Amino acid sequence: MDYNYSLIQSELRNKICHDCLNQELIGLQDEQEKLLQLLRLCTLFGESNSILIIGPPASGKTMLIRSAINKLRDTEDVADKYSQVNLNGLIQVDDKLALISIGEQLGVEDVRDRSIKSFGETFAYILESYKNGNPKKGSIIFILDVFDLFTRHRNQALLYNLFEVCQSAKVSVLVIGVTCRLDVLELLEKRVKSRFSHRQIYLLYAPSFDQYVAVFKSLLKIEGKGHKPSQTKSWNNHIEKLANDGSVNDILRRLFDYSKDLRLLKNLLVTPVCLIHESHPNIVPDDIIKSCKHIVKDYTVLLLQGVSVLELSLIIAMKHLSDKRRTTTFTFEMVYQEYMQFILYKSQLVEKFPKPVIFKAYERLIDMALIKPTNHPHKRLQKEYWQMSLLVQPTQIAEALQKYPNCPTSVMQWALNPIHS
Numbered sequence: 171m172d173y174n175y176s177l178i179q180s181e182l183r184n185k186i187c188h189d190c191l192n193q194e195l196i197g198l199q200d201e202q203e204k205l206l207q208l209l210r211l212c213t214l215f216g217e218s219n220s221i222l223i224i225g226p227p228a229s230g231k232t233m234l235i236r237s238a239i240n241k242l243r244d245t246e247d248v249a250d251k252y253s254q255v256n257l258n259g260l261i262q263v264d265d266k267l268a269l270i271s272i273g274e275q276l277g278v279e280d281v282r283d284r285s286i287k288s289f290g291e292t293f294a295y296i297l298e299s300y301k302n303g304n305p306k307k308g309s310i311i312f313i314l315d316v317f318d319l320f321t322r323h324r325n326q327a328l329l330y331n332l333f334e335v336c337q338s339a340k341v342s343v344l345v346i347g348v349t350c351r352l353d354v355l356e357l358l359e360k361r362v363k364s365r366f367s368h369r370q371i372y373l374l375y376a377p378s379f380d381q382y383v384a385v386f387k388s389l390l391k392i393e394g395k396g397h398k399p400s401q402t403k404s405w406n407n408h409i410e411k412l413a414n415d416g417s418v419n420d421i422l423r424r425l426f427d428y429s430k431d432l433r434l435l436k437n438l439l440v441t442p443v444c445l446i447h448e449s450h451p452n453i454v455p456d457d458i459i460k461s462c463k464h465i466v467k468d469y470t471v472l473l474l475q476g477v478s479v480l481e482l483s484l485i486i487a488m489k490h491l492s493d494k495r496r497t498t499t500f501t502f503e504m505v506y507q508e509y510m511q512f513i514l515y516k517s518q519l520v521e522k523f524p525k526p527v528i529f530k531a532y533e534r535l536i537d538m539a540l541i542k543p544t545n546h547p548h549k550r551l552q553k554e555y556w557q558m559s560l561l562v563q564p565t566q567i568a569e570a571l572q573k574y575p576n577c578p579t580s581v582m583q584w585a586l587n588p589i590h591s
Contacts, residue, residue, distance in 0.1 A: 175446055177396050178405065182443045185389050186436045197381065198234055201371050205238040208344055208369075213248045213309045216342040220333055220366055222317065222355075223348050225373030228431035231348050234373065235313060252309035253300070259319025265289050265328045268320075269296070276300045276310070289327040297341050309342045317347035321357040329358070333365035382426050382435070387413050389439055390453065408452055417455045421462045428466065437465050470562055473538060474570035480523060480531045482574065483509060483581055485540065488560045489567055490588040499544050502532050502554040516580045529554065 211217040223231045242248055255275045262268040269292055273281030278299045281292065301308065312332060314320055320329055332345050347354070355363065377385070390409045394402050412418055425434060441464065442457035474482065487508040491500050506528060513520055523531075533553070535541050544557045571577055571585055 174396065174401075175448055175451065178392055179443060179446045181392055181395075182390060182439075182446075186439055186443060197377060198230055198237075198373070201234055201373065202238050202241070204371060205234065205346075206241055209238060209242045209311070210246065212311065212342050212344040213242065213252045214246060216308060218336040218338075218341075218343050219369065220336050220345040221347070221369040221371065223346065223371045223373065224350070224352060224354065226350055228429070228433060229373040230432070231373055232315070233432075234371075235346060235348070239311075251307060252311055253304070253307055254311045254313065257312065257314050257320075259314070259316035263319075265323050268323075268328050269293065272296055277303065290331055293328075293331045297335065301341055309344070312343060312345045314345065314347045317349040318351045318354050318357060320347075321354070326359050326362050329362045330365065333362060336367070337365060376430050379423065379426050382430065383413055383419075383422055385432060386422060386435060386439075389436065390443075412453060412455065412458075415455045418458050421458055425462070425466065434465070438462060468566060468569070470540075470566050471570045471573070473540065474562065474566065475573055475575070477535075477538075477540075478531065479521075479578060479581060480528065481535055482570075482577075483512065483584075484528070484532060484535060485560070485562060485567060486581065486585045487512065488541065489562075489564060489585075492560065493588065498559050499557045500560075501557060502529060505532065512584050516584070520578070520580055 205221070205223075208219050208221060212219060223234065225231050239254075253276055255272055257268055257271060262271055269289065270281050272293075273279070273296050276296060276299075278296045281296060287295070297310075300310070320326070323329075332343070335341060335343050336345060351357070355366075355368075358366065387409055390412070391406045392402055397405075413422075421438075422435075425438065428434075438458065438461050441461040442453045445457055446453065474485070477485075484505055487505050488500060491504055491508050492498060506525065509528065513522060536558075540562055541558045541560055544559050547553075547556045567585065571582055
């Protein structure tokens with residue numbers, strides 16, 4: 171099939187890098203409709219309002235806002251009927267900086283010269299100047315990212331004035347606060363809280379694996395614009411086969427279990443999309459596998475690659491203890507006895523260490539959080555007798571051994587073949 175590769179690559183890059191994602195695939199259509207309704211009331215009918223969007227990191231808060239605004243633009247002729255002001259609690263750390271940013275984004279240039287005035291007077295001046303300079307552009311959408319940090323501003327003047335304007339008829343505004351804190355309302359002063367509409371959207375939804383795979387396919391499929399129908403059908407059929415490939419499906423499952431953050435999924439696809447060329451016409455499973463190795467690092471494996479041979483040997487002893495006794499707990503004395511069996515069996519090949527040195531290595535594993543106490547040990551109980559559990563999986567040990575620099579052959583063999591007493 172003779173594709174237009176530059177057009178395909180441009181379209182897929184736009185999807186991956188500019189949040190062009192079908193929101194229905196991740197189950198936020200109800201929340202999108204709720205926010206879209208408020209946007210319409212503000213931009214089309216001049217109704218002011220305020221709302222908080224609350225959810226953990228990577229739950230889709232910013233994407234929800236962008237998709238709702240994009241949908242508003244696509245369905246309604248509102249491009250010249252509103253202005254958008256973006257504030258961030260990490261950047262506008264006080265009300266003066268916030269005022270200057272609001273003025274600049276609304277095209278009011280002399281805000282800095284009026285900084286000696288009170289906050290309320292300067293804010294009213296900005297809104298009046300904007301209204302007089304933009305008679306057709308009456309509505310303003312304020313988006314306050316990291317909303318909880320704005321509650322730390324002195325007297326919460328910015329929030330008070332924004333919510334106050336929502337209750338007046340001077341300018342139609344929609345204030346959208348974005349935060350991760352569930353207790354954000356408790357951070358508002360009484361006079362600010364009384365002016366807030368108490369509208370809230372909670373994004374606690376987590377996509378299923380089927381929806382996650384659907385997003386994967388949506389990001390890689392092309393639309394009909396600029397392509398022949400046969401080309402579009404052929405490419406999209408190829409993406410369906412790619413998503414159903416066993417190795418690709420395993421990688422998607424691994425990413426899904428690791429994090430349901432769609433940004434990580436997009437990062438996975440950046441390299442494969444960039445590889446699309448006449449000499450490499452299709453995305454193949456090997457592209458996905460290689461990309462996954464670059465973006466997903468198992469830091470436990472990396473940590474194991476940096477431990478000493480003695481510490482690695484103790485980890486192997488703990489693994490064998492778990493396999494033999496079918497228990498996840500052990501003490502230092504148990505690990506020491508298991509390790510000494512290995513030393514006696516390979517006495518000619520392995521360097522011997524005194525017990526205090528071995529215990530020091532054991533303590534270092536505790537400090538690195540590779541092992542931990544199963545419960546809070548009694549103060550008088552010696553550390554040698556603490557009940558511990560191993561926080562490393564057998565697959566991680568095997569992977570670390572393969573990548574461990576100059577790993578002694580005897581240690582490698584012991585890991586694979588435990589010594590039976």
